[in-house]
Amino acid sequence: GEDVEQSLFLSVREGDSSVINCTYTDSSSTYLYWYKQEPGAGLQLLTYIFSNMDMKQDQRLTVLLNKKDKHLSLRIADTQTGDSAIYFCAESHSGGYQKVTFGTGTKLQVIP
Amino acid sequence: NAGVTQTPKFQVLKTGQSMTLQCAQDMNHNSMYWYRQDPGMGLRLIHYSVGAGITDQGEVPNGYNVSRLNKREFSLRLESAAPSQTSVYFCASSEMVYNEQFFGPGTRLTVL
Numbered sequence: 001g002e003d004v005e006q007s008l009f010l011s012v013r014e015g016d017s018s019v020i021n022c023t024y025t026d027s028s029s030t031y032l033y034w035y036k037q038e039p040g041a042g043l044q045l046l047t048y049i050f051s052n053m054d055m056k057q058d059q060r061l062t063v064l065l066n067k068k069d070k071h072l073s074l075r076i077a078d079t080q081t082g083d084s085a086i087y088f089c090a091e092s093h094s095g096g097y098q099k100v101t102f103g104t105g106t107k108l109q110v111i112p
Numbered sequence: 113n114a115g116v117t118q119t120p121k122f123q124v125l126k127t128g129q130s131m132t133l134q135c136a137q138d139m140n141h142n143s144m145y146w147y148r149q150d151p152g153m154g155l156r157l158i159h160y161s162v163g164a165g166i167t168d169q170g171e172v173p174n175g176y177n178v179s180r181l182n183k184r185e186f187s188l189r190l191e192s193a194a195p196s197q198t199s200v201y202f203c204a205s206s207e208m209v210y211n212e213q214f215f216g217p218g219t220r221l222t223v224l
Contacts, residue, residue, distance in 0.1 A: 004154075043202070
């Protein structure tokens with residue numbers, strides 16, 4: 001079955017860039033997502049990328065996809081304390097109902 | 113629009129008690145989901161529904177029943193709670209365009 005893996009923890013200093021990595025096993029994934037979960041809240045979609053894209057940029061966020069290695073990364077430029085949260089990588093297919101498989105989440109700690 | 117709402121926010125049960133977690137969405141989404149979130153395990157899908165009266169099992173359905181009486185509401189019932197069901201429960205909804213899921217704020221359930 002599908003599997004999505006992430007490291008559990010990342011610590012960065014305020015103002016530095018953060019890079020959160022994810023690997024997935026399903027080569028037929030169509031959509032790959034990054035969700036953010038702030039303390040005590042539900043997940044919120046940050047950005048997503050189609051599997052036929054290599055890169056997507058949205059303000060401070062850059063998503064890189066290496067489809068050959070099934071590797072997805074999220075780069076946050078100029079990381080702020082408000083970026084402290086858990087970040088989930090996820091994948092799904094297209095067509096009809098397709099469930100979304102979530103990774104275990106990476107807790108980002110931003111040190112002032 | 114309220115998005116996805118869940119009640120209650122917190123609940124403590126004794127082993128063997130029953131309860132129903134309520135979820136409602138006002139985005140006219142066809143698909144709704146129940147997940148549980150446990151430390152280090154990401155989100156695991158319990159049950160999902162693609163329309164009123166249509167439900168199906170997810171990854172961890174045992175011990176849970178669901179009901180989708182209309183498009184707006186999706187409830188999760190624990191008939192006989194067990195300590196292993198201590199978790200944070202999230203309801204989500206989506207349309208099928210690119211499967212973005214919208215999450216509720218969660219219910220924190222403790223079973224003693």
